[in-house]
Amino acid sequence: MKKGFTLLEVLVAIVIVSSAIIGVFQIFSLGFGTLSKLHLYEDMYLTSTNLLEDINQISDFEINKGKRGTAGGFTYEWQAVPAFPPKRMTIYGGEYGPYAIIFYKVTLRVYWNLKGGTDNYREFIFYRTGWQSAQK
Numbered sequence: 001m002k003k004g005f006t007l008l009e010v011l012v013a014i015v016i017v018s019s020a021i022i023g024v025f026q027i028f029s030l031g032f033g034t035l036s037k038l039h040l041y042e043d044m045y046l047t048s049t050n051l052l053e054d055i056n057q058i059s060d061f062e063i064n065k066g067k068r069g070t071a072g073g074f075t076y077e078w079q080a081v082p083a084f085p086p087k088r089m090t091i092y093g094g095e096y097g098p099y100a101i102i103f104y105k106v107t108l109r110v111y112w113n114l115k116g117g118t119d120n121y122r123e124f125i126f127y128r129t130g131w132q133s134a135q136k
Contacts (some may be wrong), residue, residue: 013042014026015076040112043072043073043074044072044074044122045122046072047071047072047073047076048108048124050071050072050113051071051078052108052124055106056128060130061131063106063128063130064081064082064104064130065080065097066079066080073112074111075110075112076108076110076111077108078106078109079106080104080106080128080130081104081105083104083127084103088126101129101130102125102129103128104128104129105125106126108123108124110122
């Protein structure tokens, strides 16, 4: 009797081993893809936080203008619209004269492009007060 493996046994062993190796590589590939998306989301949220802080520092008289631009490798746009009709308040003094107090809804959208060419975005909404000259 000869010692050794037949060709069929060798082929079956190769198929089994290669299937196991392919499965392991697919798991690693999935993990690396998830890790890269995680870094993308982390960068996007850090950029959004910085943008929200910048928007919050804008003058009460300038908040209603909105803006588009790029920051941190992302495209963004924001706008502020009155959430309710302005509440007129007559306050004399200062250079602006009478004022109207306005409660603004500020919407920030941060866009990024994933593989495949489709735009994705996250939307952040917050509210803030602003002033507007009541003289029109």
